[in-house]
Amino acid sequence: MTNLRYRLLGIAVLTALAAFALFPRNRTVQVRGPDGVLRDTVQRHVPLSYGLDLVGGMHQTLEIDESKQQIAQKDKADAIDKALKTVRNRIEGFGVSEPAISKSGTDRITVELPGMEERERALQVVQDQAFLEFKITDKTGAFERVLPRLDAIIKERKLAPAAVAGTPAAPARGLEGLLKAAGDTGKKVAQGRDTAKADSASGPGALSNLIQQGQMPGEFMVEDGAVTRVKAYLADSVVNAALPPAKEVLWSTDSTIYGNKKYRMLYLVDARAIMTGEHLTDARPNTSPLEGTIVQFTMDNVGGRRFRNETGKHIGDNMAIVLDKRVMGRPPVIQGAISTNGQITMGGKDLAAAQDLALVLRAGALPVPLRVAEVRTIGPSLGADSIEKGMRASILAVVLVIVVMVSYYRVSGLLAVGALGFYALFTLATLAVFGGVLTLPGIAGFVLSIGIAVDANVLIFERIREELDRGKTIRTAIDEGFRHAMPAIIDSNVSTILTAAVLYQYGTGAVRGFAVTLIAGITASLVSAIFIVRTFYMIWLQRKRGIQALSI
Amino acid sequence: MLRILHGTNYDFIKWWKVMAAITVAFIVVGGSMVTGRIIRKEPPVNKSIEFSGGTLVHLKFAQPPGDASVREAMTSAGFGHAEIQEFGSPDQYTVRARLGTGEVTAAQGDSTAKLVAAAIKAKYGDGVTVLRSEFVGPRVGDELQTNAIIAILISFMVTLIYLAIRFEWRFGLAAVIATAHDTITTIAFITIMHLEVSLTVVAAILTVIGYSLNDTIIIFDRVRENLKKARKESLYVLLNRSINETLPRSIMTHATTLAATFALLLFAGEVIRPFSWVMTFGIFTGTFSSIYVAGALLLYIEHKWPREADKGTSRALAAERREGAGAAAGN
Numbered sequence: 001m002t003n004l005r006y007r008l009l010g011i012a013v014l015t016a017l018a019a020f021a022l023f024p025r026n027r028t029v030q031v032r033g034p035d036g037v038l039r040d041t042v043q044r045h046v047p048l049s050y051g052l053d054l055v056g057g058m059h060q061t062l063e064i065d066e067s068k069q070q071i072a073q074k075d076k077a078d079a080i081d082k083a084l085k086t087v088r089n090r091i092e093g094f095g096v097s098e099p100a101i102s103k104s105g106t107d108r109i110t111v112e113l114p115g116m117e118e119r120e121r122a123l124q125v126v127q128d129q130a131f132l133e134f135k136i137t138d139k140t141g142a143f144e145r146v147l148p149r150l151d152a153i154i155k156e157r158k159l160a161p162a163a164v165a166g167t168p169a170a171p172a173r174g175l176e177g178l179l180k181a182a183g184d185t186g187k188k189v190a191q192g193r194d195t196a197k198a199d200s201a202s203g204p205g206a207l208s209n210l211i212q213q214g215q216m217p218g219e220f221m222v223e224d225g226a227v228t229r230v231k232a233y234l235a236d237s238v239v240n241a242a243l244p245p246a247k248e249v250l251w252s253t254d255s256t257i258y259g260n261k262k263y264r265m266l267y268l269v270d271a272r273a274i275m276t277g278e279h280l281t282d283a284r285p286n287t288s289p290l291e292g293t294i295v296q297f298t299m300d301n302v303g304g305r306r307f308r309n310e311t312g313k314h315i316g317d318n319m320a321i322v323l324d325k326r327v328m329g330r331p332p333v334i335q336g337a338i339s340t341n342g343q344i345t346m347g348g349k350d351l352a353a354a355q356d357l358a359l360v361l362r363a364g365a366l367p368v369p370l371r372v373a374e375v376r377t378i379g380p381s382l383g384a385d386s387i388e389k390g391m392r393a394s395i396l397a398v399v400l401v402i403v404v405m406v407s408y409y410r411v412s413g414l415l416a417v418g419a420l421g422f423y424a425l426f427t428l429a430t431l432a433v434f435g436g437v438l439t440l441p442g443i444a445g446f447v448l449s450i451g452i453a454v455d456a457n458v459l460i461f462e463r464i465r466e467e468l469d470r471g472k473t474i475r476t477a478i479d480e481g482f483r484h485a486m487p488a489i490i491d492s493n494v495s496t497i498l499t500a501a502v503l504y505q506y507g508t509g510a511v512r513g514f515a516v517t518l519i520a521g522i523t524a525s526l527v528s529a530i531f532i533v534r535t536f537y538m539i540w541l542q543r544k545r546g547i548q549a550l551s552i
Numbered sequence: 553m554l555r556i557l558h559g560t561n562y563d564f565i566k567w568w569k570v571m572a573a574i575t576v577a578f579i580v581v582g583g584s585m586v587t588g589r590i591i592r593k594e595p596p597v598n599k600s601i602e603f604s605g606g607t608l609v610h611l612k613f614a615q616p617p618g619d620a621s622v623r624e625a626m627t628s629a630g631f632g633h634a635e636i637q638e639f640g641s642p643d644q645y646t647v648r649a650r651l652g653t654g655e656v657t658a659a660q661g662d663s664t665a666k667l668v669a670a671a672i673k674a675k676y677g678d679g680v681t682v683l684r685s686e687f688v689g690p691r692v693g694d695e696l697q698t699n700a701i702i703a704i705l706i707s708f709m710v711t712l713i714y715l716a717i718r719f720e721w722r723f724g725l726a727a728v729i730a731t732a733h734d735t736i737t738t739i740a741f742i743t744i745m746h747l748e749v750s751l752t753v754v755a756a757i758l759t760v761i762g763y764s765l766n767d768t769i770i771i772f773d774r775v776r777e778n779l780k781k782a783r784k785e786s787l788y789v790l791l792n793r794s795i796n797e798t799l800p801r802s803i804m805t806h807a808t809t810l811a812a813t814f815a816l817l818l819f820a821g822e823v824i825r826p827f828s829w830v831m832t833f834g835i836f837t838g839t840f841s842s843i844y845v846a847g848a849l850l851l852y853i854e855h856k857w858p859r860e861a862d863k864g865t866s867r868a869l870a871a872e873r874r875e876g877a878g879a880a881a882g883n
C-alpha cells in the first residue's frame with residue numbers, strides 16, 4: 001500500500017501549499033488618516049484581490065487627446081511611456097491605497113483606484129497636463145488694432161448668428177462706466193458698440209461688441225453668457241490667422257464679478273514664455289490672509305537664474321501665469337526680479353484645489369494632453385452587495401450539487417462532494433498564486449464551475465457502473481472506470497480551457513477575471529475529481545476488504 | 553443503486569427532422585427580430601454601453617420614483633434621448649445616454665455622467681445615490697466590439713484545430729457546426745429575451761461554446777470507442793447507442809450545472825443576470841445540439857464521404873448505412 005501512502009502524501013502537500021498560498025499575510029499600504037495625511041499602515045489580508053466591481057472604486061482609461069495636439073505615430077509610444085510615469089507620480093501623491101497604473105495596448109493608460117469616489121477630482125488630477133508657463137501680457141494694444149479686421153472677417157464669413165443679435169450688445173451698454181478705454185482703443189471699441197446699436201450683431205461689431213477693455217494692458221472682459229460665442233469666433237481658422245503675430249489669446253480660469261455681472265477675462269500675451277515649469281522643484285499649497293489659497297513653488301538654480309534675468313527685463317509689466325493654456329488668477333505686476341520662489345494665487349478656490357495643483361506641478365507636466373477614453377465608477381455599496389449575492393449563489397449551488405450527487409451516487413457521491421471541498425481550496429489558491437483578481441463575473445464563473453467540476457466524477461461513476469454491470473469485481477470496475485473515462489474527461493476539459501484562454505487574451509478587466517477563475521477551476525477540478533476521488537476509493541476499499549457491493 | 557434512464561434504447565436520431573424544424577423556427581424568430589432592428593436602423597442586438605459607447609448611470613432611490621418622474625428629470629437636464637430603465641427593483645434605475653444619439657457627443661464625453669447625476673440630485677436631493685457610472689469613448693467601444701468578435705472566431709478556430717488533432721476531421725467538422733449552431737441560437741435567445749449584450753454576455757457565449765463542445769465530445773468519444781469495438785452495426789444504430797449510453801451522464805451533468813445557473817439566476821443579482829440567462833439557455837442548446845446537430849451531421853458527413861481506410865468496415869458500413877437510411881426514411 002505504498003502507492004496509497006504516496007497519494008496521501010501528495011494530497012497533504014497540495015493542501016498545505018494551497019493553505020499556505022491563502023494564509024493571511026501582512027501588507028503595508030498607504031492609508032489616508034482622518035487628518036488627511038498618508039501613513040504606512042500594516043494590514044492583514046488573505047492574499048486574494050477583489051476586482052474594482054467588488055470593492056468599489058474607479059477605473060479609467062486615458063488616451064492621447066489628438067484634438068488638442070497632433071502627434072506623430074512614431075512618437076506616441078514614447079509619449080505614453082513618459083505620461084505613464086507622470087500619471088503614476090501624481091496618483092501616488094493623491095493617496096489612494098493600492099492604485100494600479102498600467103499601459104494598456106500601445107497607446108493607452110489604465111488607472112485603477114480602489115475605493116476612490118471623488119470622481120471629478122480624480123479625473124482632473126490625472127488629466128491635467130499641468131504645463132506651466134509664464135508669459136508677459138501685451139502692452140502694445142495689438143488686439144485693439146486687429147479688432148475691426150476680426151469684425152469684418154466675422155461678417156464676411158457670416159459667423160454671427162442673426163437671431164440672437166441684440167442680446168450681447170445690451171450688457172456692453174450698461175457697463176460703459178467700467179470701460180477704461182485708453183487712446184484710440186477705447187474709440188474703436190466704442191465705435192463698434194455704436195454700430196451694433198443700429199445694426200444687427202452680424203454687423204461690423206460682432207466681436208468687439210462682446211469684448212471690453214480690462215483694467216490692465218492686454219486684459220479684456222467678456223460677459224459669462226457671451227464666452228461660448230467669443231470662443232467660437234476665435235476658433236475660426238481665418239479669424240485665428242488674423243490675430244496679432246507672435247501673440248496668443250488666452251482665457252482666465254475663473255469668472256470675476258463686476259457690479260452684478262460675471263465676466264471671464266481674456267488676455268493677449270506674448271507667445272514666447274519667459275519661463276516654463278520645467279525647472280520647478282517643489283510646489284506647496286498654502287493660505288494667505290490677503291490672497292486666499294495659493295500655491296508656492298520653488299525653482300532649481302538654473303531656473304532661478306533664468307527667471308531672475310527674464311523678470312528683471314520686464315519690471316513693471318504684467319506676467320500671466322499660464323497653466324495648460326489658461327491664465328491662473330490675475331496677472332500680477334512684476335515688482336522686481338523674481339528668482340527661485342514664486343506663487344500662484346488660486347482665486348476663490350478651496351484648499352483642495354490648491355493641493356491638487358501643487359501635486360500635479362510637483363509630479364511634472366504630461367508630455368501630451370490626455371483625455372478619458374473610458375471611466376467606470378462603482379460605489380462600495382454595490383460591490384458589497386455583489387459579494388453578498390455571489391456568496392449566497394455559491395452556497396445554494398453547493399447545496400444543490402451535494403443533494404443531487406449524494407442522492408444519486410450515495411457514498412461515491414459523498415466522496416465527490418468531499419473532493420469538492422479540495423476543489424474550492426485549490427481554485428482559490430491558484431487565483432492567489434497567479435495574482436488573479438476576483439470579479440463579479442469571476443464569482444459567477446466559480447459558481448458555474450462548481451456545477452461543471454463534478455462532471456468528471458459523473459463520467460467516472462457512470463463508467464464504473466457500466467463495468468459493474470458487466471460483472472467485473474469492484475476493484476477492477478473502479479480501475480477500468482477511471483481509465484476509460486479519462487480520454488473524454490481530458491478532451492472536454494482541454495477544449496473548455498482553450499476557449500477560456502482565448503477569452504483571457506481578448507477580454508478586459510472583469511471578463512479576464514472570469515477567464516482566470518474558469519481556468520483555475522477546471523484545473524483544480526481535474527486534480528480533485530481524478531486524483532483525490534481515486535485516493536478516497538483506495539482508502540475505502542482498503543478498510544472494507546471483503547466488500548461485496550459498491551455504493552455508487 | 554439509484555438509476556435513471558439506465559439501459560435505455562431510445563431512437564434519438566429518428567426525431568432529427570422535427571428537431572431541425574424546431575431549431576430552425578427558433579433561429580428564424582430571432583433572425584427576423586435582428587433584421588427588424590436593422591431595418592429600423594438600430595444595432596442588430598441590444599448593445600451595452602461598453603460596445604456602443606456613451607454613459608451609463610445606475611441610481612438607487614430611497615423611494616421608488618416611477619418612470620415618468622425620472623424621465624422628467626432627464627428631459628429637463630437635456631437628456632431627452634436617454635434610455636431609462638428600472639433595474640431589478642422599483643427603487644433602482646439605469647440611465648443610458650448613448651454616443652451619437654441626439655445630445656450626447658464624444659466631446660462631451662465623461663461629463664455626461666456628472667450632468668445626469670447633478671440633474672437627479674437636484675430633483676431628489678439625498679434620496680438618491682449613484683451606485684455606479686460608466687463612460688466609454690467611441691474608440692474604446694469599437695475596439696471592444698471588434699475584440700469580442702475576434703474572440704468568438706478564434707475560439708472556433710482553436711477548437712477546430714484541437715478536434716482535428718484529437719478526432720478525425722468528420723467529427724471535428726460536425727462538432728464545430730454544432731457549436732456554431734449554439735452561438736446562433738444563443739444570439740437568437742438574447743434577441744428574443746431583449747438581453748443586453750455586454751462583455752460579460754460575450755464571456756457567457758464563449759463558455760456556452762466550451763460547454764456545448766464538451767457535451768459533443770463526450771458523445772463522440774463514445775462513438776469513437778464503439779467504432780473500434782463493434783463493426784457490425786450501422787453508424788445510425790451505433791450513434792443512437794452511444795447517445796443512450798452517455799444519457800445518464802448527460803442528465804447528471806445537466807442537473808448539477810443547471811443547479812449552478814439557477815443559483816446564479818435566483819441569487820446573484822441583476823448585474824450578472826444576463827450572464828445567468830445566457831448560461832442557462834446555453835446548457836439546453838448545448839445538449840440539444842450535441843445530439844441533433846452534431847450527431848445528425850456526423851451521420852450525413854459519413855454518408856457523403858465514407859471512410860476508406862478500413863476496407864472491411866467501409867463495406868460493412870455502406871451496407872448498414874442503407875439500412876439506416878431506410879429506417880430514417882421509414883419514420
